[in-house]
Amino acid sequence: xxxxxxxxxxxxxxxxxxxxxxxxxxxxxxxxxxxxxxxxxxxxxxxxxxxxxxxxxxxxxxxxxxxxxxxxxxxxxxxxxxxxxxxxxxxxxxxxxxxxxxxxxxxxxxxxxxxxxxxxxxxxxxxxxxxxxxxxxxxxxxxxxxxxxxxxxxxxxxxxxxxxxxxxxxxxxxxxxxxxxxxxxxxxxxxxxxxxxxxxxxxxxxxxxxxxxxxxxxxxxxxxxxxxxxxxxxxxxxxxxxxxxxxxxxxxxxxxxxxxxxxxxxxxxxxxxxxxxxxxxx
Amino acid sequence: xxxxxxxxxxxxxxxxxxxxxxxxxxxxxxxxxxxxxxxxxxxxxxxxxxxxxxxxxxxxxxxxxxxxxxxxxxxxxxxxxxxxxxxxxxxxxxxxxxxxxxxxxxxxxxxxxxxxxxxxxxxxxxxxxxxxxxxxxxxxxxxxxxxxxxxxxxxxxxxxxxxxxxxxxxxxxxxxxxxxxxxxxxxxxxxxxxxxxxxxxxxxxxxxxxxxxxxxxxxxxxxxxxxxxxxxxxxxxxxxxxxxxxxxxxxxxxxxxxxxxxxxxxxxxxxxxxxxxxxxxxxxxxxxxxxxxxxxxxxxxxxxxxxxxxxxxxxxxxxxxxxxxxxxxxxxxxxxxxxxxxxxxxxxx
Numbered sequence: 335x336x337x338x339x340x341x342x343x344x345x346x347x348x349x350x351x352x353x354x355x356x357x358x359x360x361x362x363x364x365x366x367x368x369x370x371x372x373x374x375x376x377x378x379x380x381x382x383x384x385x386x387x388x389x390x391x392x393x394x395x396x397x398x399x400x401x402x403x404x405x406x407x408x409x410x411x412x413x414x415x416x417x418x419x420x421x422x423x424x425x426x427x428x429x430x431x432x433x434x435x436x437x438x439x440x441x442x443x444x445x446x447x448x449x450x451x452x453x454x455x456x457x458x459x460x461x462x463x464x465x466x467x468x469x470x471x472x473x474x475x476x477x478x479x480x481x482x483x484x485x486x487x488x489x490x491x492x493x494x495x496x497x498x499x500x501x502x503x504x505x506x507x508x509x510x511x512x513x514x515x516x517x518x519x520x521x522x523x524x525x526x527x528x529x530x531x532x533x534x535x536x537x538x539x540x541x542x543x544x545x546x547x548x549x550x551x552x553x554x555x556x557x558x559x560x561x562x563x564x565x566x567x568x569x570x571x572x573x574x575x576x577x578x579x580x581x582x583x584x585x586x587x588x589x590x591x592x593x594x595x596x597x598x599x600x601x602x603x604x605x606x607x608x609x610x611x612x613x614x615x616x
Numbered sequence: 617x618x619x620x621x622x623x624x625x626x627x628x629x630x631x632x633x634x635x636x637x638x639x640x641x642x643x644x645x646x647x648x649x650x651x652x653x654x655x656x657x658x659x660x661x662x663x664x665x666x667x668x669x670x671x672x673x674x675x676x677x678x679x680x681x682x683x684x685x686x687x688x689x690x691x692x693x694x695x696x697x698x699x700x701x702x703x704x705x706x707x708x709x710x711x712x713x714x715x716x717x718x719x720x721x722x723x724x725x726x727x728x729x730x731x732x733x734x735x736x737x738x739x740x741x742x743x744x745x746x747x748x749x750x751x752x753x754x755x756x757x758x759x760x761x762x763x764x765x766x767x768x769x770x771x772x773x774x775x776x777x778x779x780x781x782x783x784x785x786x787x788x789x790x791x792x793x794x795x796x797x798x799x800x801x802x803x804x805x806x807x808x809x810x811x812x813x814x815x816x817x818x819x820x821x822x823x824x825x826x827x828x829x830x831x832x833x834x835x836x837x838x839x840x841x842x843x844x845x846x847x848x849x850x851x852x853x854x855x856x857x858x859x860x861x862x863x864x865x866x867x868x869x870x871x872x873x874x875x876x877x878x879x880x881x882x883x884x885x886x887x888x889x890x891x892x893x894x895x896x897x898x899x900x901x902x903x904x905x906x907x908x909x910x911x912x913x914x915x916x917x918x919x920x921x922x923x924x925x926x927x928x929x930x931x932x933x934x935x936x937x938x939x940x941x942x943x944x945x946x947x948x949x950x951x952x953x954x955x956x957x958x959x960x961x962x963x964x965x
Contacts, residue, residue: 509668510701510762514715515689528705 365591372585379580394585398571401582403560407567411546412593414479414563418545419538421484422492426537427530430496431522435508445497451490456550459486464554478555479548479563488544492537499533500526535604542597546590564590618679618692618769618802619644620665625674627660627826634660636826637674642804642819647796649805649813651849652823658806659774661823665804666695666772678770689719694763695772698779700755702747702762709734709743712762719766733764736798753784760795773805777812789815810850814838822846844955847881853912853924855881855949862919877958881949884912884924888942889933895940899923901933915939 337345371379372394373387398404432438433445467478483489503526511521527534549565556562562570568590571583620642627635635657642648650658663669665676667688676683683691702711709730716726734740737757747755756776763771773792777785793816796803807813813820814834822829822837822845830842834850841847847855860877892898902922903914910928917923925941933939950958 504699504701506697506699506701507703510695510697510703512668512688513666513693513695514766515718520718525703529703 368584369588371580372588374581376579376581379584391581394581395589398582398586398589401579402562402567402570404567404586406560407562407564408589410476410561411564411590414476415542415545415593417480418483419541421480422489422541423534423537425484426489426492426496427527427534428522429493430498431500431526433493433497434500435526436518445494448490449494451487452494454487456487460550460554467555473555474557474561475555476561479545479551482551483541483545483548488541492541495537496530496533499530503529532605535601539598539601543594546594619646620770620802620804621675621677622661622665623675623677625661625664625676626672627657627664627669628672634826635664635672638823638826638828640821640828640831642802645800645802647803647805647816647818648821649807649817649819650821650823651807651810651813652829653849654808655825656823657826658808658823662695662772662774662804662806665691665770666693667691668695689715692769693772694766694768694770695774696756696759696763696776698775700747700759700779702755702758704747706746707743708739708745708747708750708758708761711747711758712765715762715766729765729767730761733761736764737761752780753788756780756788757791760792764795764799769802771799771801771803773803775807776805777807778809785812792816810852814850820850822849840957841881841949842957844879844881844951844957847949847951847957851883853884853926855883856887856921856923857881857951858917858919858921858923860950862917862921876952877950878953879951879955881951882923882943883947883949884926886943886947887923887925889913889925889927889929890940890942892938892940895942897923897941899939899941901935901937901939904932904935913939915941917941 366385370385370387373390373392374394375389375391378388433441463478463482467473470477472478472481507525507529508521511525516524547565548563549569552563552566556566559570564586568583568586571579571586573579620640622638622640622642625635625638626633638661640648650661652658660669664671665678667683667686671684678691678693702708703714706714712730712733713726716729721729730743731740734743737760739754739757739761742750742754742758747758750758759776776792777788780788789812792805796816805813805816817834819831819833820837821831824845829849830837830846832840832842837846837850841850844857848857858880860880897917897919899915899917899919899922901913902916904927905912905914910926911932913925913927913933915923915925923941925939927933952958
């Protein structure tokens with residue numbers, strides 16, 4: 335039996351899909367297990383393992399909110415991550431533009447100095463940061479959770495990424511903007527920034543995730559339960575012996591994933607759309 | 617419409633002098649082309665007029681106004697860039713209206729001017745498209761359209777056709793010429809293509825190493841080049857230049873006093889092929905390049921050196937054949953040891 339071209343393509347497509355499904359299993363399975371366990375009772379989780387819960391315990395999701403001020407903690411994480419993302423985008427795109435396009439004395443040295451910040455692990459700076467934040471009277475506030483990512487090594491990395499992206503933008507476009515009467519700020523706002531959507535989208539995802547997953551800093555700087563962020567709150571679903579309440583922890587974790595998926599979906603579309611826009615010549 | 621005056625304009629990047637003192641007057645409505653080899657400073661000079669580069673020394677006047685310290689957008693000039701520089705995130709219409717929007721021109725007026733410019737450049741059907749959806753020629757027209765809507769006093773073109781293919785380049789060249797006729801604005805155009813320069817310009821400015829070598833009409837530059845550099849730069853194929861001594865027979869046979877002549881220049885199109893041993897020069901054809909309309913012959917001269925000759929007669933000599941070369945006296949270009957043009961026959965007459 336000979337296959338037509340169309341049939342061959344169909345077979346190839348099915349084979350590819352099956353192969354990709356197999357490869358996807360190790361990545362997707364823990365995620366599905368988390369969601370499924372969020373509906374199980376504590377005893378069922380450690381009983382006979384099965385992906386589909388024998389009894390669907392919807393009340394896990396209610397208990398999550400009753401056990402500690404989870405709604406408040408959820409909101410804390412959202413507003414802190416949004417603030418960190420917006421501030422990082424603003425500062426890194428401004429600083430990155432200045433480092434890429436403006437000629438000033440010591441620009442190269444400044445870049446080298448900033449890059450050196452990337453080489454120092456956070457764990458090394460946490461103690462001096464602790465003293466600094468205490469001296470500033472910002473203990474048990476959300477300020478350090480916003481300031482440290484924005485002005486710390488993550489902010490530097492975002493600045494570096496933006497600088498590299500701006501360097502690659504054609505200079506003639508900016509000159510055209512200058513001829514059209516734009517100020518330096520206008521060129522940044524109306525030409526450089528709209529053309530940097532792929533970089534901005536990528537930095538949004540990375541920054542949001544970074545802030546959302548931040549654990550060490552909240553652990554060090556936050557002590558009040560209602561000021562907790564999600565990673566800290568998740569680790570707080572424990573019984574009186576300090577052992578994890580898995581069913582609540584996994585239900586809460588399932589809820590914690592939602593904003594990340596939303597951010598990823600929005601930013602992903604931006605990245606794809608922007609790639610179609612890039613380029614001066616055909 | 618307005619005039620331009622460049623007075624002892626200089627430009628340095630650090631210790632590197634790029635423009636070494638340029639004096640030039642451009643009349644109202646004139647089409648002036650800057651030509652020169654790569655690195656001669658022609659684009660830098662244009663960018664200084666545009667306001668994209670600071671002027672290190674000298675004065676630049678647009679109309680009556682000294683504009684050394686005036687910002688690019690306030691100079692009343694518009695520039696068409698080599699890469700078109702269309703904003704990729706804006707449609708054709710928004711690209712054209714962008715400058716007007718920045719200058720806060722009211723919406724209705726903006727709309728009207730964009731429509732007018734689009735109509736004159738046949739861009740109406742493309743107004744809703746993005747630059748990536750246009751061909752090279754269309755992008756170039758949009759770039760010109762963007763320049764037109766601002767009603768500038770002076771148009772500046774920085775090698776606007778160099779990214780187009782040969783056929784489209786010829787077409788766009790004629791469109792730019794028509795645009796100049798229609799608008800009558802002062803235009804300054806930079807190119808390294810001397811055919812573009814010759815066909816478009818009222819006057820050509822030949823630049824080399826940041827200095828003006830000669831300013832003149834295309835005919836003046838072709839017929840009376842001021843020096844060896846201009847003589848060889850203008851004209852295609854380029855002028856043959858021989859040592860005056862090697863043309864000894866010329867001196868004796870014509871009784872011509874070449875005076876301080878060091879070099880003799882002859883344009884390939886002015887040399888005619890004659891019987892061997894009967895012309896001014898003799899040689900053997902070493903290469904024959906057939907181009908359709910004519911054949912370009914490389915002739916190795918007995919007197920030393922190689923001469924290019926255009927063979928467009930019915931019989932073209934074969935490679936290896938001996939030929940004689942003849943040229944009318946008035947077509948000879950004579951240069952002294954510094955490369956400056958001298959006109960000995962003018963004195964003789």
